[in-house]
Amino acid sequence: MKSGVLKLVVKRLGIATITLLIVLFAVFFATSMLPGDTASILLGQAATPEAVAGLREAMHLNDPAILRFLRWLLGLLHGDLGTSYANDMPVAALIGGRFVNTMKLAGITTLISVPLALTLGITAAMLRGSLYDRAVTILSIGVISVPEFMVATLAVLLFAVYLKWLPALSSVNEAHSLTDLVRIYAMPVITLTFVISAQMIRMTRAAVIETLSTPYVEMALLKGASRSRMVLRHALPNALGPIVNAVALSLSYLVGGVIIVETIFNYPGIAKLMVDAV
Structure with missing residues (x-):
């Protein structure tokens, strides 16, 4: 083997x-x-x-x-x-700092999007058929159909042009405090999180629902076992394989999405460097 x-x-x-x-x-x-x-x-x-x-x-x-x-x-x-x-x-010196910036953006997005998507997907499965479940399902389906460049453009219009809360461009060199870093990374991270979380939510929900439909889980629920306990102790571990695949698939999509996001927000990452080189 x-x-x-x-x-x-x-x-x-x-x-x-x-x-x-x-x-x-x-x-x-x-x-x-x-x-x-x-x-x-x-x-x-x-x-x-x-x-x-x-x-x-x-x-x-x-x-x-x-x-x-x-x-x-x-x-x-x-x-x-x-x-x-x-x-x-040297090319190594040219891409060194840019690669670090891209990894920072991808890392922050991962730390936010994965827990958020898993939480929404698991809770939607636990409350299957409820108003909350329908809202999460409709939102995730809608987000999947929206390209990242549109999400990024709408984010700029909303947060930078109309509300004026965040800068339209993400210049890492202008960050002098933690507040500056949060403001600089906010819109790129929000855009990427918004885009890659939807697929994770859908696949996590489907995996947990499939596990909850197995005979032993249904029998335990009929005997009075707590639904949350069954999800955390039994359903979630058995659904871990499909969930991990969903997370890996979504994070691989993050690599492609970061090219558009870095270009729109003028973020100094490796993707922006490739676009400028062309």
């Missing part, structure tokens, strides 16, 4: 590695085919042809794309991500 699982993991990792290499080469090759000359752009219009040719030679731009890709890949294996031509600085 263990050897079978190990083989499956190794196989999946191998496929993922091959896929990643193919994507890396495709992006590298497509970028090299774009019009324009990097050396000419860096030196400006006043540069002489000799200077441009010298810079192209120094930057190995005359080498075939496959050779430059293999040289970059070899450097990557040694921890060297290369140098940004546009910023004239």
Whole structure:
């Protein structure tokens, strides 16, 4: 059993590695085919042809794309991500701070969205058929159908334009106190929490309801067992597998949603850096 699982993991990792290499080469090759000359752009219009040719030679731009890709890949294996031509600085230093900012945003969103979604999903399942359950269900279905860019835009209009409670842009460098940090992170976190919590609520509710419908739980309830006790002691542990899958699926969606949110709120994260680079 263990050897079978190990083989499956190794196989999946191998496929993922091959896929990643193919994507890396495709992006590298497509970028090299774009019009324009990097050396000419860096030196400006006043540069002489000799200077441009010298810079192209120094930057190995005359080498075939496959050779430059293999040289970059070899450097990557040694921890060297290369140098940004546009910023004239190591890529590792360029993305270091941005990656930390993105992880902060994703971490804060996770700490808020997961407990909130689990609480709403479990309580809706416990009160199945009630007004509270219907309200949570309608709200979660409505949120699932709304794209994150619309949620972010509405948040800016409401909290920044009309109420003027929060800044429209999230500039981490301007934070000098805990209050500033809360104000800066508030709208991006609210938007991401609003978007990724809905699916977790729906799947958590469904998993708990399915467990509560099993014969042994129904028999225990008929014998007078407390509904909350049955949920916490029996239903919830048995529904943990689907709930964990729901949380993992929603958090994976967080990676895609953060690109739009960082762009709208001008948050200095890795996603915003990728958009600016393009």
